[in-house]
Amino acid sequence: MRIIVHNAKCQGHARCSAQAPSIFTLDDEGYVLRGDINVAQGDELLASRAVRSCPERALEVDSSSAARFDPAAIQPKAGEA
Amino acid sequence: MAINPVPDHVPPEMVRDFSLFTSPGMPPTPNGDPHAAVACAHDGPPIFYSPYNTQDGRGTWVITRAADQRKVLQDTETFSSHRSIFSSVLGETWPTIPLELDPPAHGAFRSLLSPLLSPKRVTALEPAVRERAITLIDGITASGTSCDVMKDFAFPFTVGIFLRFLGLPDQGLDTFVGWAKDLLHGNDVERPVAARKIVAFIDELANNRRKDPVDDLMTFIVQAQVEGRRLTDDEIRGIGVLVFVAGLDTVAAAIGFDLAYLARNIKDQELLRSEPDRIVLATEELLRAYPPIQLIRVATKDIDFEGAPIRKGDYVSCATMIANRDPEEFESPNTVDLAREHNRHAAFGYGPHRCLGSHLARREIVIGLEEWLARLPTFRIKEGTAPITCGGHVFGIENLILDWS
């Protein structure tokens, strides 16, 4: 799975790295590093959780790669976007 | 309540009798729940006009949906932060920094300050934060089976950490808390007096640090450079005043509301006590349910925003406590679910002004709750007492007498 990082939207909430420190690295000011992220197979659930904890919606699962991933594992709860 | 004239461009059907200052539950209320009280904003249209919704009695648009607040707060070109909330109390117009600057000027000051409060920095501060919590709690448990959490723990804990960060001695604590209280919750006479004291204090501190530098925040600011130049006196004052006010009572209020919730919900209290690993996630939910701040923006141009005819100069309110109860963003928003996942709450705001102190504030709350739950048996609100809560620009809780006898 690939995660698209919209750096212009990142405001340094650090929620992603709090959820998944091994996947999301922050710079010295606390903003996520530039560049999209390739997630290792076993880390996909953790990564998707981190994506959905970003208050600015700066992270996005690349849907072309998400298609290869079992969506049942990240099914949103009712009422959530 | 003073009813202000509603501006002509506001359609009468968009006006609602709602105010974070005067609606039911907003003035000081024993056993109040001001956060639940404002959740009623979601019973009506997603955006409406409140004729009386700032400390100085101005009308504002009220943005209730989290998604709309995100749009407003991310669009700094249309919705400016330059509104001199602090200095206008003194009849002046200088901005607090970085809070009341817009990009691009905002960015330089933000970058100057953010390494000081980055997640890395906060991790380094953690042992000192924990030590302070333990010392205070051990003192409390040694002297009885009841205390006022606000006076005996929340303020000395959070303000103490913060004074150390600023490089100020602990002895000032009560004085500073008094100024903050007058500034945020005082009347028209108390507010300017408090504001003037804070300005005089910051100016003097800056002067002292210029003469005798030490290793603290104010020294860093007077020596700092942005865009290749030293800061002006107004800029130094703007930063000093903001950092002083921003950290003074926000974290204490959060801890107060959180412990009040746990004192009233014994099952949740026992859950966190027996499984402390849950506290980090639970803290996010408590920040969602009990956030203290209303954000204000000023429209820089006419815009029709999601059906609201906002005109240049209008005030726009993004109250975090309203966004955090948005049923479109959160399932069962009025239920506190300490295991809630995907919790994109608005407690620290959205957009480029996202709270710079958020990493510190989170650690303080988590550590405060961890040590409090580990060191005290089941606690409840002491019989015959009632915590007094209030709404306003910053929601607060005045007293919280707990009993664990």
Ligand code: HEM
């Ligand atoms: C639970 C505690 C806290 C809450 C809920 C909180 C909330 C907020 C919010 C919502 C904003 C955005 C305001 C806006 O966009 O107009 C903000 C800004 C800010 N906060 Fe906090 N805050 C807390 C604690 C702190 C602490 C402890 C500090 C300092 C050590 C701090 C420093 C700041 C600063 C410097 C800004 C301005 C950032 C900027 O304009 O770029 N805050 N805070």
Ligand code: SF4
């Ligand atoms: S959670 Fe979002 S805003 Fe925060 S650091 Fe990560 S990407 Fe940036």
